[in-house]
Amino acid sequence: MSKIAFLFPGQGAQHVGMGRTIVEKCPAAKQLFDQAGEILGYDLAKLCFEGPAEELDSTVISQPALFVTSLAALEMLRAERPDVVLGCEMTAGLSLGEYTALVFSGALTFEDGLKVVQRRGEAMQAAADKVPSGMVSALLLDRPQVEEVCQEASDAGRIFIANYLCPGNTVISGENAACEKAVELITAKGGKPIPLAVAGAFHTEIMKPADEQLAEALAGVPLKKPEIPLVSNVDAASHEEPDSIRSLLVRQVVSPVLWENSIRAMLDAGVTEFYEIGPGKVLKGLLKRINRKVPCETVNDS
Incomplete structure (x- = not known):
């Protein structure tokens, strides 16, 4: 018997036009966008x-x-x-996507989740503005090689591993000069560097001011026990207690995302079928690099 898990994408999956077809098809989706515009104060x-x-x-x-x-x-x-949604037994989200997963799991309301996400985005942007920094995907290198890159590039500034996505795809974050040196080192080691279009060094200590602001935002938000297991980015384990979940969400801003470990934990728990819900197909691609045999269906505009 199949065991379904839902995956939700993170920052970088956005593109102009996303959601338009969904809203045309689904009145409940339009209602979410209308509600979001009222909460945010602009036409999302x-x-x-x-x-x-x-x-x-x-x-x-x-x-x-x-x-x-x-x-x-x-x-x-x-x-x-509806049978697919009712049949889902586990969930996870990549970075920002963890908040989407929390709403799906019943741990967080849509309104509270959106308000926290808005504060999170503002806090992370503010932290990034203070320190010119960025992120680089290191393709075709194994973890020890990427660790060497970070160690060698640290002469030029702070730099860390930020995302363990899948075999051969590890993301590093750091100050701009260190990222530039890392690009050279990745190439020299036979890898393929891809600088990412993000504002700063997410999931590192460079985001430190943002985690404190996020902690304040989360302190006033009710969290419930998730109705299904939700795998955390920080430790690739599921947690039931709201206080633990709240603490992990704060840590997530300054901690590496253990995505590959999270997927392997879900596979070990018996998941046989994934759905990537939201823009893009990034998570489906990562899953193929972790386990090619497990199917993943995308749910988006296309």
Whole structure:
């Protein structure tokens, strides 16, 4: 018998036009965008559907945009294939996507989740503005090689491993000079560096001011025990206690994302079928690099 898990994408999956077709198909999805506009104080639907891309790609906009669009895609799936949604037994989200997973699991309301995500985006953007920094994907290298890159590039500034995505795809974050040196080192070691279009060194100590602001935002938000196991980015384990979940969400901002470990934990728990719910197909691609045999269906505009 199959065991279904839902995965929700993180920042970087956004694109102009996302959500438009979903809203046209699904009244419940339109209601989410309308509600989001009231909560945020701006027309999120217009930014998602029409752009401009520069604004949609900013941290303060892209995080709420992905959160709402992914939940809109979930509503479309719920309307078209309710049995799949009812049959889901585990969930996880990549970085920002963890908040989407929390709402799906019943641990967090849509309204509270959106308010926290808005604060998270603002805090992370502010931290990034203080320290010119960025992120680079190191492709085709194994973990020890990427660790060597960070060690050697640290002469130029602070730099750390930020995301363990899948075999041959590890993301590093750091100050701009260190990232530039890392690009050279990755190439020299036979890897392929891809600088990412993000505002700063996410999931490192460089985000330190943001975690404190996020802790304040989360302190006033009710959290419930998730109705299904939700695997944390920080330790690739599921947690039931709201206080533990709250603490892990704060740590997540300054800790590496253990995505590969999270997927392997779900596979070990018996998951046989994944659904990537939200913009893009990044998580499906990562899953193929972890285990090619397990199917993953995408639920988005296409």
